[in-house]
């Protein structure tokens with residue numbers, strides 16, 4: 001267990017003991033079930049069974065405890081990310097849809113979906129990239145809704161939603177026609193006949209993430225699918241959690257890059273020591289990132305500007321550390337990391353995803369500039 005997580009564990013607390021047990025289950029399942037299939041996932045296999053299996057052991061419930069400390073959930077995704085960024089991202093999708101349901105005031109929706117999503121019985125994701133970019137003036141809302149007696153009728157197309165399939169759900173936001181500034185956050189049931197999932201063209205990596213373009217053609221969103229109306233106050237409540245949970249992907253990937261550097265040190269250390277970045281440098285960088293993220297993760301409902309700035313800066317640091325770590329791991333591994341059979345080239349391809357998934361590096365820099 002990394003030092004930053006160990007320091008936080010209170011051996012007398014039942015909650016901490018439970019979280020520690022879930023984390024060791026995730027580690028065992030990652031070694032036993034996930035590690036042997038990472039190449040298949042890299043080539044497009046969607047690991048639904050693995051997600052359901054860790055879900056049944058509590059992997060998507062750690063952030064539901066009364067203290068709402070997100071640290072253990074982040075550590076769970078980091079453990080998965082040490083082996084596979086795609087699966088760590090899918091675990092983030094699942095943890096995030098649970099975070100949405102948990103924070104909704106809609107009791108009927110919670111009764112229907114919270115248990116099922118948090119145990120992995122229903123898998124799901126989040127289509128918030130377009131709304132998040134729209135909220136920060138980067139693009140316009142792609143989903144539009146019209147009022148009805150019991151909700152809305154929604155139409156439009158989201159270009160990428162991950163961890164979905166024909167019987168999955170995801171959370172998203174649409175803009176209400178004729179009511180500028182009025183947005184609504186809802187769950188979408190992919191089994192609804194008004195929803196079409198279209199396969200995406202192949203990516204650089206992350207092809208096994210169950211990612212589809214989603215078309216909504218007059219989708220009826222009744223009141224029992226509404227997470228928040230209006231969406232904005234609710235978004236302010238969930239936004240730090242949404243972003244902080246993404247840190248698990250970065251931390252896991254960087255830890256594996258560090259491991260690769262160390263693996264080649266016995267045979268290549270005599271020449272690798274001339275490289276600009278050494279394992280100790282990366283170790284310090286990841287320790288600083290983990291400490292900051294875990295501190296922020298204790299208070300995800302803080303809505304102060306100072307806290308929000310730290311969250312954005314930590315997210316930016318995670319994306320930049322991922323790309324840098326994968327780059328330096330490749331320089332340390334050299335030709336042995338450049339062959340297809342070595343994980344170093346997969347980690348390099350995966351690393352860019354952390355920096356481009358919403359909020360992407362460019363959006364984070366825009367957000368920081370606007371906070372100034």
Ligand SMILES: Cc1cc2nc3c(=O)[nH]c(=O)nc-3n(C[C@H](O)[C@H](O)[C@H](O)COP(=O)(O)OP(=O)(O)OC[C@H]3O[C@@H](n4cnc5c(N)ncnc54)[C@H](O)[C@@H]3O)c2cc1C
Pocket residue numbers: 093125126127128129130133138139159160161162163203205206209211356357358360362
């Ligand atoms: C593997 C993968 C999984 C993703 N999963 C999710 C998810 O689960 N939920 C979610 O909300 N978002 C998801 N996204 C979207 C992601 O979060 C970003 O929003 C997306 O990568 C675009 O960000 P950007 O910063 O490049 O946007 P910008 O640079 O602002 O550009 C985005 C715009 O460019 C256009 N565009 C970009 N690529 C293409 C293309 N190939 N063809 C046509 N137009 C294009 C589109 O209009 C798009 O809105 C995923 C993306 C990828 C690559």
